[in-house]
Amino acid sequence: MKKIYYTDQQIQGWVHDIVRAMNQDHWRPDYVVGLTRGGLVPANLISQYLDVPMETLKVSLRDSDMGPESKLWMAEDAFNQTHEILIVDDINDSGATLNWIRSDWQENCLPDNAEWIDKIWNHNVRFAVLVNNEASEFKDVDYSGISINKLEDPAWIVFPWEAWWR
Secondary structure (H helix, E strand, C coil), rough: EEEECCCHHHHHHHHHHHHHHHCCCCCCCCCEEEEEEECCCHHHHHHHHHHCCCEEEECCCCCCCCCCCCHHHHHHHHHHHCCCCEEEEEEEEECCHHHHHHHHHHHCCCCCCHHHHHHHHHHHEEEEEEEECCCCCCCCCCEEEEEECEEEEECEECHHHHHCCC
C-alpha cells in the first residue's frame, strides 16, 4: 500500500486552517479534547494557540485490549450547556472512533430527543481532524486541514510523530 508522509510544517498549517475556520464560524471551545494517540499533537497545538485547557480521551478501538473510555463528564458539560468542546483527532479514517464518541455521549447523557441532540450536540460539541477521509462513515467533521478520498486513492497516512526516528 502506498504511504503518504506528512511534515510538521504541514500539520502546523492545517492547525492554522482549523483555527481560522472556527474564527470564521465565531465559535471557540472552552476546552479541547485530544484523542489518544494521534489527536494529542494537534489538540495541544490548538489548545496552546487558543489558550484554552486540553483534556484527553482514549478511544482506541483497534490497538487496545482495555477498550475505550467514556469520560461522560465532558458530555455532561455539553448537555448542561456550560462548555463548548472541540474533539480533535489526526484522521477521520473509517469514522469508527468519532461515531463511537457521538453514540456513547448521546446515549448516556442526552435525553432521547432529536431536538435536544441537534440543539446541544451540534452547537456545543464539534469535531476537528487534520485529515478527513471523505469515504468515512462519520460525515459530521466540522473542521479539517485537508480532505482525501481513500476509496479513490487508497494510502496509509503517516504523521510526523509516528515515524520521527526514521
